[in-house]
Amino acid sequence: xxxxxxxxxxxxxxxxxxxxxxxxxxxxxxxxxxxxxxxxxxxxxxxxxxxxxxxxxxxxxxxxxxxxxxxxxxxxxxxxxxxxxxxxxxxxxxxxxxxxxxxxxxxxxxxxxxxxxxxxxxxxxxxxxxxxxxxxxxxxxxxxxxxxxxxxxxxxxxxxxxxxxxxxxxxxxxxxxxxxxxxxxxxxxxxxxxxxxxxxxxxxxxxxxxxxxxxxxxxxxxxxxxxx
Numbered sequence: 001x002x003x004x005x006x007x008x009x010x011x012x013x014x015x016x017x018x019x020x021x022x023x024x025x026x027x028x029x030x031x032x033x034x035x036x037x038x039x040x041x042x043x044x045x046x047x048x049x050x051x052x053x054x055x056x057x058x059x060x061x062x063x064x065x066x067x068x069x070x071x072x073x074x075x076x077x078x079x080x081x082x083x084x085x086x087x088x089x090x091x092x093x094x095x096x097x098x099x100x101x102x103x104x105x106x107x108x109x110x111x112x113x114x115x116x117x118x119x120x121x122x123x124x125x126x127x128x129x130x131x132x133x134x135x136x137x138x139x140x141x142x143x144x145x146x147x148x149x150x151x152x153x154x155x156x157x158x159x160x161x162x163x164x165x166x167x168x169x170x171x172x173x174x175x176x177x178x179x180x181x182x183x184x185x186x187x188x189x190x191x192x193x194x195x196x197x198x199x200x201x202x203x204x205x206x207x208x209x210x211x212x213x214x215x216x217x218x219x220x221x222x223x224x225x226x227x228x
Contacts, residue, residue, distance in 0.1 A: 003107045004218060005161030007135075007152060007184070009170030010113035010120060011046060012192030013211075014097050015127065018043045019090035024083035025057045031078055034061040046193045047172040049114035049139040054079045080116075087119060088126040094191070096212035101132040103215070108159035110135030112151045114174065117141055135159055146174035149181035156182065167221070169214065176202045187217060 011017045018039060025045075026036040037057060045056040051067065054076045058064045064072055101109070110133050113120055117138030124130040135158040137151045144150040156166050163183030168175060171192020176199060179186040188204035189211065190196040200207065206217045 012171035027082035114139035
């Protein structure tokens with residue numbers, strides 16, 4: 001029986017980076033004289049990549065009207081600097097992640113995130129997870145990014161997997177949409193940064209209330225394939 005290829009989102013799926021991202025956002029806002037945002041506000045803006053996080057945060061405080069604002073690049077560079085200094089200060093790995101990765105170390109695994117590439121590998125390395133992934137793509141690795149299925153398809157190609165043998169796990173609508181469009185089995189992480197109701201409306205194949213449940217889902221998929 002072919003092994004399942006396992007593809008994961010990063011923020012809100014493997015790690016909870018919301019506090020470090022909030023530190024970066026509020027560091028940027030403070031540098032330019034704007035009031036801070038609450039953690040809940042920042043969490044609502046996470047999931048579509050750092051440029052979108054910056055744009056949404058800046059629009060909220062009235063600093064810009066959109067990403068084409070001439071000042072956006074200055075704000076964005078500032079945010080990137082703050083985040084680079086706060087990649088792993090308050091970020092946490094979700095319970096069960098290390099145990100799962102170790103148990104499935106012989107399976108082809110990859111990460112496809114909308115997080116910029118310059119942060120993706122350093123974060124995975126900082127938490128000792130990079131060694132488990134033979135494929136890693138950030139939001140700027142390709143011209144297309146989730147919800148476009150292209151990065152998922154590139155991951156499947158690199159992992160030597162067919163769509164029906166691939167499980168895509170993520171906490172965002174972008175993950176479920178990309179996984180479905182690529183023909184993969186989709187697992188929605190309801191514990192992450194997005195609304196559980198909105199994720200369930202996308203009809204993923206499976207849902208997780210905690211990462212700890214993923215072992216059971218993988219076992220269920222494999223058991224079903226053994227049945228005549």
